[in-house]
Amino acid sequence: MADSTRRRAADPGPPDWLAEVAEGASRDAGGVPVEFLGDYLTLLADAATHGRQAKRRELDAVGVLGRRAAEQGISAGRVVQLYLSAARRLWQDLPMVVRSRDREAVRAAAAAVLQVVDDAVATLAEGYADARRDLVRREESLRRELIDDLLRGDSDLGTLVERAEPFGLDLARVHQVALAAPSRRLPDADAAISALEAVVFDRLGDRDVLVATKEGLLVVLAPADAVAADRPAPGQGASTELGRLMHRELSRLRRGRPWRVAVGRAHPGVYGIARSYEEARETLTMAGRLHADTPVVTAEDLLIYRVLLRDQPAMVDLVQAVLTPLTRARGGAGPLLDTLDAYFATGAVATESAKRLHVSVRTVTYRLDRVRTLTGYDPADPAHRFTLQAAVLGAKVLNWPGSPLPLPA
The missing domain is CATH 3.30.70.2730 (Alpha-Beta Plaits)
Structure with a gap:
């Protein structure tokens, strides 16, 4: 950009006017460092005074600044505000020789500046978005790894x-x-x-x-x-x-x-x-x-x-010893197990069990009597009830009689 530097040096006005524009834009944007403007003000000045448009490599440099802003945690709104405020301040502070041109010249200068603003801000936002996507992907990967290690529970505590x-x-x-x-x-x-x-x-x-x-x-x-x-x-x-x-x-x-x-x-x-x-x-x-x-x-x-399954062989023995006689009933063990499950769930109340099963009370009492006859355990007897209920719970966990009982190891 040596040519543009020489052209800018020939322009009237104080030698540090672009620096003043940059400082003002930084204040407008909440203190975003002026370094994130890069050569943007030079591009604007060249566009205003000579109508020169930004080259691809110059815009690429702006995109790099957008990525850097994202990586440093500066919000997209603030970095865009920096660029827009810089353009506004530069147009207001252009040397009088530029602002005193005829109307067509001023219109052409404004169009050239707006084109640079449009290209630069779009490239800035694109670079920012690319960096944010990379950060999100990296964060998601780190989050997934952290979750895996936390749930596994065998990683180094300090790490x-x-x-x-x-x-x-x-x-x-x-x-x-x-x-x-x-x-x-x-x-x-x-x-x-x-x-x-x-x-x-x-x-x-x-x-x-x-x-x-x-x-x-x-x-x-x-x-x-x-x-x-x-x-x-x-x-x-x-x-x-x-x-x-x-x-x-x-x-x-x-x-x-x-x-x-x-x-x-x-x-x-x-x-x-x-x-x-x-x-x-x-x-x-x-x-x-x-x-x-x-x-x-x-x-x-x-x-x-979970308590019952901690000793699965013992649970298999209990189900086998207490409940397998129910398979001799007409219709198999299923209806009788369902009846026992409903009976225990309703506090050993036959009428409530009948409502839950959508059968008559007489059917419930008949099935409970069949359980007592086949197993030797009476569901109405408190001394037998715990054994029967534990066996019924075990049968549900083992999915019996839908699946065969596991063989002993």
Whole structure:
């Protein structure tokens, strides 16, 4: 740009007038450094005085400045304001020889300046947007890696704390993990994440909250105390509230319905996050196996099933010893198991069981009598009821009699 420099040196006016324009534009833009103008003012001055348009390499340099502004965290609005304010101030402060030209000359100078402004600002914004996309992709990659390591729970604690800080995570707090599973393959992950982020951030704030995907599921990591503080109904569990918040928002999406949400219990520290995730994942699996009719389940809801499954061989023995005689009944064991399940769920009230099963009370009492005859356990006897109920729960977990009981190891 040596030629333009020589031409500018020949123009009348104070030698530092462009520097004054740059400083004023910086103030107008809230203190954006004048370095981000680069040779932009020179391009404007050349356009005004000589009608010269910016060359491709000069505009490319402006695009680099846009990228640099994005990387340094300067807002797009402020950097664009810097450029527009610089153009306005330059036009006002042009040497009198330029502003005293005839009308056509002034019109031509204005058109040339506006063309440079248009090209430069467009290139600036393009460079800024490119840098922001790169930053978002990099952040998304870092977020996904952080989520994976947090949920796995076997990474170095010090490194995790350092990596979590830019995302606003205080790993010393008590967190819980919630998982959302669509009815089929996760449809539009970006739309689902955006929907969840909007509502979760609005209710809980954007600190200590992460929303991501993992293995076809939506993952929400949230501070348990924030969920509890936001709880609208007295006595309503914080885990249930987080799950309902997620389910309500996801159900508004056109795809993925019906959703099922599982929420792990709240635990402190880094390893508590991994523990809550494992609980949520087990709860989600268990709810599917049990054909749970509620869309939001918590680890507390299904804790008894996790206890039962910790000793699966013993559970298989219990089901086999107590319930396999029911297979000799007409119609198989299924109707009798359903009756026992409804009987225990209604507090051992036959009339309520009949309503739930849509059968007569006489049918319920007949089936309960068949259970007593075939197994030797009386559902109405408190001493027998616990054994029968534990066996029924175990059968649901093992999906028996729909699937054969596992063979002993």
